[in-house]
Amino acid sequence: MSEMTKNRQNRTSFSIDSIYPITMLAFPQTLLLDIAGPLQVFSSANQMLQSPYYVLRIASENGQPVTTDAGVRISADHGFDVLPAAGDIIVPGGPGVDLVLRNDCFLDYIRRASRNQKRIISVCSGSLLLAEVGLLDGREATSHWVRVADIKDRYPKVFWQPESIFTRDGNVYCSAGVTAGIDLALSLVEADLGRDMALDVARELIVYIRRSGGQSQYSKPLMAQRAVSSKIHDLCCAITEDPTKDWRISRMSVYANITERSLHRYFVREHGESPSRFVLGARLDFARTLLDHDGRSIEEIARLSGFSSAQALCRAFAKNLSITPKEYRDRFGRLQPVV
Numbered sequence: 575m576s577e578m579t580k581n582r583q584n585r586t587s588f589s590i591d592s593i594y595p596i597t598m599l600a601f602p603q604t605l606l607l608d609i610a611g612p613l614q615v616f617s618s619a620n621q622m623l624q625s626p627y628y629v630l631r632i633a634s635e636n637g638q639p640v641t642t643d644a645g646v647r648i649s650a651d652h653g654f655d656v657l658p659a660a661g662d663i664i665v666p667g668g669p670g671v672d673l674v675l676r677n678d679c680f681l682d683y684i685r686r687a688s689r690n691q692k693r694i695i696s697v698c699s700g701s702l703l704l705a706e707v708g709l710l711d712g713r714e715a716t717s718h719w720v721r722v723a724d725i726k727d728r729y730p731k732v733f734w735q736p737e738s739i740f741t742r743d744g745n746v747y748c749s750a751g752v753t754a755g756i757d758l759a760l761s762l763v764e765a766d767l768g769r770d771m772a773l774d775v776a777r778e779l780i781v782y783i784r785r786s787g788g789q790s791q792y793s794k795p796l797m798a799q800r801a802v803s804s805k806i807h808d809l810c811c812a813i814t815e816d817p818t819k820d821w822r823i824s825r826m827s828v829y830a831n832i833t834e835r836s837l838h839r840y841f842v843r844e845h846g847e848s849p850s851r852f853v854l855g856a857r858l859d860f861a862r863t864l865l866d867h868d869g870r871s872i873e874e875i876a877r878l879s880g881f882s883s884a885q886a887l888c889r890a891f892a893k894n895l896s897i898t899p900k901e902y903r904d905r906f907g908r909l910q911p912v913v
Contacts (some may be wrong), residue, residue: 595661605668606642608697615759643762654683667698697755699749705729713743718751805830817857
């Protein structure tokens with residue numbers, strides 16, 4: 575019998591005393607994955623429980639199907655004449671957000687529907703809709719990184735956390751772009767049904783690393799992919815693939831076959847930081863991944879991440895993340911990786 579089958583059978587003894595309603599709001603040109611990703615997480619939890627704990631519904635303005643940004647039409651269970659049952663409402667993002675920001679009917683429904691909800695959730699640029707109706711005033715929130723330049727000026731009463739994968743402030747939750755909605759949904763399953771269930775769902779969905787809310791959406795591998803210059807792109811990929819190497823400026827310059835001065839200029843232009851800061855960020859990213867999912871000692875993680883010592887790792891965490899490696903592991907960590 576496979577481990578997954580055993581886990582599913584164990585879930586049949588999980589005590590479920592009630593059902594939990596989740597309503598996803600949908601609008602034309604919603605990002606498809608903003609809807610499908612979180613709902614799949616909750617659906618997979620139901621399958622493992624062999625019980626419909628999460629009752630999933632989709633609401634559209636007139637109760638009719640909506641066409642997502644991918645051209646896929648999604649059916650709705652009801653229109654805005656029906657308020658969702660008390661539980662969670664989820665507001666997705668996507669190209670259609672800018673039109674919805676001018677749709678008084680949609681915005682009013684968010685206001686009315688949010689009044690009796692346990693949790694109010696946005697995915698990606700859906701946070702702009704929550705901000706537009708005042709639900710994020712005085713709260714920490716995040717959104718897709720491409721929206722950062724716009725949202726800070728547009729919604730100054732919100733304490734935007736543009737680097738965060740997801741945020742929670744009271745009963746309001748916001749995720750960063752696209753796949754970050756899956757990370758947030760997994761964290762909600764963990765809060766509702768425990769860590770083992772969230773881990774099993776992540777395995778079922780082949781989510782290799784279940785990211786914590788404290789991780790940055792500006793990951794170094796993503797930054798490496800964005801590098802315009804092929805020389806800098808190859809160097810950035812090499813750094814993120816093996817941050818333990820001796821990546822002093824002189825060696826990076828030789829690797830990229832450009833002068834140290836040009837190297838610095840390329841990094842500042844394409845990444846907004848020096849080569850040394852990029853290397854430090856890559857090492858911190860790698861260390862956080864190990865702390866999330868690995869039981870090794872802090873000393874071993876420091877060595878594997880390219881830091882000279884555990885003390886150097888602790889100093890880097892304190893300066894850049896305002897937290898110690900141990901505190902980070904206690905808050906976000908798991909004993910083994912999600913595979």
